[in-house]
Amino acid sequence: MAEIRLENVAHSYDGGETFALKETSMVWEDGKAYALLGPSGCGKTTLLNIISGLIIPSHGKIFVDGVDITEKPTEERNIAQVFQFPVLYDTMTVRKNLEFPLKNRKVPAEEIQKKVAEIADMLDLTEMLDKRPGKLRSDLQQIVSLGRGLVRDSVAAILFDEPLTVIDQNSKWTLRSRLKKLHLQTEATIVYVTHDQTEALTFADHVLVMKDGELIQAGTSEELYLSPAHEFVGYFIGSPGMNFIPVSSTGSSITHKGETIGTASSELGAGDYNLGVRPEFVFPSDAGFEMEIMRVENRGVYQLLHMEFDGNPLIAKVGESDVYKSGEIKKFSFNPERSFLFQDKRVVSTFEPKTRVSN
Amino acid sequence: MIEGKKKSNRAWFLVLPVVAAVAFTAIIPLMTVANYSVQDIFSPDNRLFVGLEFFRSVMTDDRILDAFQRNLLFSLQVLSIEIPLGILIARMMPRSGWKASAALVVLAIPLIIPWNVIGTTWKIFARGDIGLGGYVANLFFDYNYTNDPTDAWATVLLMDVWHWTPLVALLVYSGLRSIPQAYYQAASIDGASGWSIFRFVELPKLKRVLMIALLLRFMDSFMIYTEPFVVTGGGPGESTTMLSILLSTIAIGQFDLGTAGAFSLIYFLIIQVLSFIFFTVLTLDTRQGATKKISRRKK
Numbered sequence: 135m136a137e138i139r140l141e142n143v144a145h146s147y148d149g150g151e152t153f154a155l156k157e158t159s160m161v162w163e164d165g166k167a168y169a170l171l172g173p174s175g176c177g178k179t180t181l182l183n184i185i186s187g188l189i190i191p192s193h194g195k196i197f198v199d200g201v202d203i204t205e206k207p208t209e210e211r212n213i214a215q216v217f218q219f220p221v222l223y224d225t226m227t228v229r230k231n232l233e234f235p236l237k238n239r240k241v242p243a244e245e246i247q248k249k250v251a252e253i254a255d256m257l258d259l260t261e262m263l264d265k266r267p268g269k270l271r272s273d274l275q276q277i278v279s280l281g282r283g284l285v286r287d288s289v290a291a292i293l294f295d296e297p298l299t300v301i302d303q304n305s306k307w308t309l310r311s312r313l314k315k316l317h318l319q320t321e322a323t324i325v326y327v328t329h330d331q332t333e334a335l336t337f338a339d340h341v342l343v344m345k346d347g348e349l350i351q352a353g354t355s356e357e358l359y360l361s362p363a364h365e366f367v368g369y370f371i372g373s374p375g376m377n378f379i380p381v382s383s384t385g386s387s388i389t390h391k392g393e394t395i396g397t398a399s400s401e402l403g404a405g406d407y408n409l410g411v412r413p414e415f416v417f418p419s420d421a422g423f424e425m426e427i428m429r430v431e432n433r434g435v436y437q438l439l440h441m442e443f444d445g446n447p448l449i450a451k452v453g454e455s456d457v458y459k460s461g462e463i464k465k466f467s468f469n470p471e472r473s474f475l476f477q478d479k480r481v482v483s484t485f486e487p488k489t490r491v492s493n
Numbered sequence: 494m495i496e497g498k499k500k501s502n503r504a505w506f507l508v509l510p511v512v513a514a515v516a517f518t519a520i521i522p523l524m525t526v527a528n529y530s531v532q533d534i535f536s537p538d539n540r541l542f543v544g545l546e547f548f549r550s551v552m553t554d555d556r557i558l559d560a561f562q563r564n565l566l567f568s569l570q571v572l573s574i575e576i577p578l579g580i581l582i583a584r585m586m587p588r589s590g591w592k593a594s595a596a597l598v599v600l601a602i603p604l605i606i607p608w609n610v611i612g613t614t615w616k617i618f619a620r621g622d623i624g625l626g627g628y629v630a631n632l633f634f635d636y637n638y639t640n641d642p643t644d645a646w647a648t649v650l651l652m653d654v655w656h657w658t659p660l661v662a663l664l665v666y667s668g669l670r671s672i673p674q675a676y677y678q679a680a681s682i683d684g685a686s687g688w689s690i691f692r693f694v695e696l697p698k699l700k701r702v703l704m705i706a707l708l709l710r711f712m713d714s715f716m717i718y719t720e721p722f723v724v725t726g727g728g729p730g731e732s733t734t735m736l737s738i739l740l741s742t743i744a745i746g747q748f749d750l751g752t753a754g755a756f757s758l759i760y761f762l763i764i765q766v767l768s769f770i771f772f773t774v775l776t777l778d779t780r781q782g783a784t785k786k787i788s789r790r791k792k
Binding site: 217221224234238 | 678684689694
């Protein structure tokens with residue numbers, strides 16, 4: 135149970151030519167659940183392996199409760215890690231698997247027995263202790279490999295590296311809620327790596343979005359959803375992702391293809407920007423802009439309208455009751471608090487759409 | 494329904510080419526041997542059916558029984574050297590990059606040299622007067638494979654080790670490469686020692702390739718022919734006369750086809766049976782029976 139602090143940590147696999155993880159500083163508070171979210175190859179696993187000690191970072195330091203552990207070997211860190219697939223010793227029974235890390239650390243036999251019984255009880259594995267793990271369901275195997283990390287005293291953090299990857303679709307949900315329950319029981323700091331936004335947003339208190347070895351935004355799921363700080367967050371989180379419209383600023387107003395469409399809430403220099411707005415925040419409004427509906431996609435409780443706004447594709451998410459037809463031209467506007475202007479992919483301002491008084 | 498079933502029997506015609514090929518390459522020759530083994534043939538038109546007489550004489554022939562024991566000892570020695578050595582080499586090999594490719598090429602060299610070249614090379618290499626190996630050995634002890642039985646035995650054994658350990662190493666290497674990195678990472682988080690990693694991570698995952706290596710090396714060494722044939726000719730005395738050397742002497746040297754036929758069939762059966770036993774023992778705990786045993790013990 136500990137706080138983990140990273141100070142300017144960076145890692146390169148090829149001696150400094152390219153960085154799999156760019157310089158990052160962050161604090162993971164004691165007992166909270168964090169999700170590292172990002173596409174494949176964004177450096178999530180590298181970051182995880184740096185914490186567990188499987189990789190010594192090329193730069194920076196890691197502290198657990200204020201103690202520098204950067205150079206400490208893996209087995210001396212109190213870190214539990216669960217991998218993409220269940221990693222078990224197939225020739226040992228579940229009990230032997232759970233005993234293994236303690237035996238390696240020369241823990242007295244009675245204590246091992248006590249500890250294993252305790253963990254087995256917590257994980258509901260007591261009945262399977264004498265079975266070979268290969269005979270269990272894949273989600274239970276994953277629980278056993280988690281148990282191997284938990285039997286050690288004072289586990290500082292539990293790291294999950296996409297633990298649901300090979301789990302049967304049916305068991306995924308159960309396993310995830312069990313992991314969440316375990317988090318509450320053990321009060322350990324949890325870092326959960328995934329590329330699945332639903333997994334990340336439902337599991338963790340805080341989500342850290344990564345891309346190309348960089349930490350792009352950290353926040354609660356609401357923050358990431360409602361006010362993305364980076365175009366990638368808008369695009370990656372939410373389904374479908376954010377709409378982007380290339381616009382220009384003249385200094386006083388925002389124009390799209392020469393036509394003024396609104397203003398920025400903060401001072402912007404003249405130049406090119408991207409206007410980003412989620413499909414949820416594009417709504418029909420008589421004071422809005424004319425858009426051509428190309429296609430209507432019925433998703434049951436809502437509809438997706440694939441539209442064109444002055445030659446620019448745009449998706450709107452609207453309620454199930456309204457009737458739209460493809461080929462129609464209707465007026466839509468953007469929610470001013472949820473429309474953002476991005477420059478160099480970073481958010482710089484919110485956007486205030488112009489209301490057309492003339493119509 | 495019955496008609497439909499009859500139609501599906503036509504699939505057997507598709508198997509026919511294979512059956513024919515196997516018949517010509519294996520079944521018919523074997524039957525010829527079986528034919529020889531039950532007759533005493535004096536000349537093509539003068540033969541006598543003797544039943545199992547030759548089988549009885551083979552089973553009681555001291556030369557054959559000695560060769561059998563010798564061959565069994567040889568196979569055991571081959572296995573107990575080549576399997577551990579192969580694992581050791583495979584574990585020491587580089588995992589990636591040009592070094593891995595170079596190691597693989599070097600390792601494969603003994604496997605791609607024609608057998609009679611190997612025999613001749615070793616014959617010269619092991620000579621005390623002009624061979625490097627024989628010369629160096631003589632610096633330390635008295636070595637002469639042509640008249641010392643122990644030296645001859647050691648030479649043949651060394652040849653086999655040199656020739657076939659690379660095969661074991663390559664098999665094990667491929668097995669090791671297929672173990673996902675996460676197993677090693679988990680083991681290091683668990684604080685496992687190098688030995689534990691080998692014992693509990695690598696060995697269980699290598700089981701299948703090791704089984705193949707063990708079977709191949711057993712069958713092959715039990716049928717060893719070329720090495721003693723080229724280098725020692727089975728001598729000095731009968732010290733390196735393995736079963737196959739003796740068999741060819743009986744069949745071709747003495748033209749004793751009845752004995753040779755019976756001998757061949759028994760030889761064939763021994764290899765079949767031993768291989769079957771090996772296979773059964775090694776796959777025991779992946780079968781149903783093994784789990785039954787555990788659950789029964791619990792009750």
